[in-house]
Structures are given as structure tokens and as C-alpha cells.
Amino acid sequence: MALKELRIGTRASQLALWQANWVKSELEKRYPDMTVTLKKIKTIGDKILDVPLAQVGGKGLFVKEIEEAMLRGEIDIAVHSMKDVPTEFPEGLGLYCITEREDPRDAVISRGIKFADLPQGARIGTSALRRQAQLLKVRPDLEMVIIRGNVQTRMDKLETEGLDAVILAAAGLNRLGFADQITELLPTDLSLPAIGQGALGIECSLSNEDVKDAISFFNHPDTSRAVRAERALLWRCEGGCQVPIAAYGEVTGDQLKLTGFIASVDGKVSVKGVVTGPADECEKLGVTLAEQLLSDGGHAILAEVYQREVSREKEIPV
Numbered sequence: 288m289a290l291k292e293l294r295i296g297t298r299a300s301q302l303a304l305w306q307a308n309w310v311k312s313e314l315e316k317r318y319p320d321m322t323v324t325l326k327k328i329k330t331i332g333d334k335i336l337d338v339p340l341a342q343v344g345g346k347g348l349f350v351k352e353i354e355e356a357m358l359r360g361e362i363d364i365a366v367h368s369m370k371d372v373p374t375e376f377p378e379g380l381g382l383y384c385i386t387e388r389e390d391p392r393d394a395v396i397s398r399g400i401k402f403a404d405l406p407q408g409a410r411i412g413t414s415a416l417r418r419q420a421q422l423l424k425v426r427p428d429l430e431m432v433i434i435r436g437n438v439q440t441r442m443d444k445l446e447t448e449g450l451d452a453v454i455l456a457a458a459g460l461n462r463l464g465f466a467d468q469i470t471e472l473l474p475t476d477l478s479l480p481a482i483g484q485g486a487l488g489i490e491c492s493l494s495n496e497d498v499k500d501a502i503s504f505f506n507h508p509d510t511s512r513a514v515r516a517e518r519a520l521l522w523r524c525e526g527g528c529q530v531p532i533a534a535y536g537e538v539t540g541d542q543l544k545l546t547g548f549i550a551s552v553d554g555k556v557s558v559k560g561v562v563t564g565p566a567d568e569c570e571k572l573g574v575t576l577a578e579q580l581l582s583d584g585g586h587a588i589l590a591e592v593y594q595r596e597v598s599r600e601k602e603i604p605v
Contacts, residue, residue: 290497292322296353296362299327300437302459306487307366326362328353354380363498365490369483369514374522383499384489385514387507389458391485393478395471396442397452409451412444416552418454420531421478423554438463458485479533479548482517486510509538512569516545519573530592538566547576549585558583
């Protein structure tokens, strides 16, 4: 092992640091002589906390500044939550590893009341249009409140904003030791996860063979195939991480089942579909399902969503 030093770029949020430190720890265990350091980088998504992410554009909000640091040679790898990673990368950079997935489901945090038992007109805190659309499809009576901030901040808003429940990714709660705060895990047929939810991605320069060799052990083949299928669907739909598109891939043996969903923000109009095929053809399956969803009405739904995004972006001062 020739590489003696590895620099990791990461956001400075509690969850991002947990993730980066986990990667650091695994590297140090595997390569005891390697010096591994963290560089905290503030992204635009961390700086704009008073505007819903969908209104400032969903693509690259949590990775752009980190990638710029990599292109300048200041860091060797970046650790991302996969659901934050755009489907396109700057020239020379790419996603080299996708780690084994944590629980991909969405979690309800409430005062002990399950989703189905929430009162009429309950106020629900969420950071994702995807969750909002799916839950309103089932419970149109709910009032959705867009919340921002780190995991602890969003949990605290249950009390500070008088919410009846907060919906967060189970993976982040588990990683930070908040599993005991979860009231209920939502089944994927009720709330399909975000693309890549629960998995971590490691990005690096695709020309640096020493770095690629050092991190290759992080890649989990089944998770990688499932997430690549989900991302291919997102790529074909030209979607960012803050539009109401969801997908979930499940690998069993050599087969991959991919479920996809596109909806209007209010959940009133939606399309859902499933494809199954060889796991090795994961990207092809993702594009196939995307084409099916788009032709079944998804294209019209997304056109309206994107038009609304453009209108709102014009109202936001840069």
C-alpha cells in the first residue's frame, strides 16, 4: 500500500461528520500506517437555511464546494450522503464507491402517535417534496411544514414549532444514536425513499489510481447496483434531489426490482411503476422505468414542477 496520507472532504453537520469519521476509522483500521485527516467545507446548502431547498435548486447544493476543493487538490476523497449527490460530476471526478445501505426507510418522530392515527389536519415537518407528495396522496388533510437544519434541529421543531410529527430518514437517526426516538418506520409502499437514501458515496479523482485502490473495499456490490438503478431513473427524468421523484432498488440474488414514483407536490397527481431484471443491467432498468413513468404522465407532472421552480428562483435574490 503506497498511499501514506488521505484527506477527506466533508460538510460540517453532525451527520456528515459521523459519516466522514466512520470512513476515516475504517481506513485507519485497514491501513494502520496511513494518516487520514478531515477537512470541513461549508456548502451553499449549509449557508441558506431560511429557504426551502426546492426554491434554491436541488442540484449540487451539498457537494459543489467540496468538489471544487477536490479539483484544487485540497482533498483526495469526499464522503456524501448518496441522496445529496447529483447525477452528473465535474470532468475528472466521479463516484467510485457506494457503501452498504443503512435502513432506507423514512421514520416518524411524534409523541407516540403513528402516522395512520395522526389527527385530522395534523402539522407534519419534512424537508423533502418527495415525502410531502407521497404522504399527502394518502392523507390530503395533513398540513406540511417544510423544515431545514441538521437532524437534531429538525427533531427539536416537533416542540419549537408545535408540530404533530416530523419525518426524517431512518438512516441518519440510526447513525447518530437516535433510533429510540423513532415512533414508526414507514413502509416503502407508503413512502418510497429518496434516490440513494441510506447509502454513502465516496467521490474522488478518477485518474488517481492510488486513491481508488485504497478506497475500493468500501464498495458494496448489491447496494451499488440498487442505487445506480435509482440514479439512472433520476438522470433520465432530469431530476434533482429536491423534486417529488422517488425510487427504491432491491437486489435478490442476481435480480433487481426497482420501484419508481413521480408526483405533483400536493400528491394529487402521481404515477408509480415497477420493473424487474438482471442486477447487472441496473442502469438500463432505471432508464426503462423512467421512460415508463414519463410516458404514463410523469413528463407532464415534472414540467409543471420545474416551471414552478423556475418562477420561484426568479424571486430569490442571489
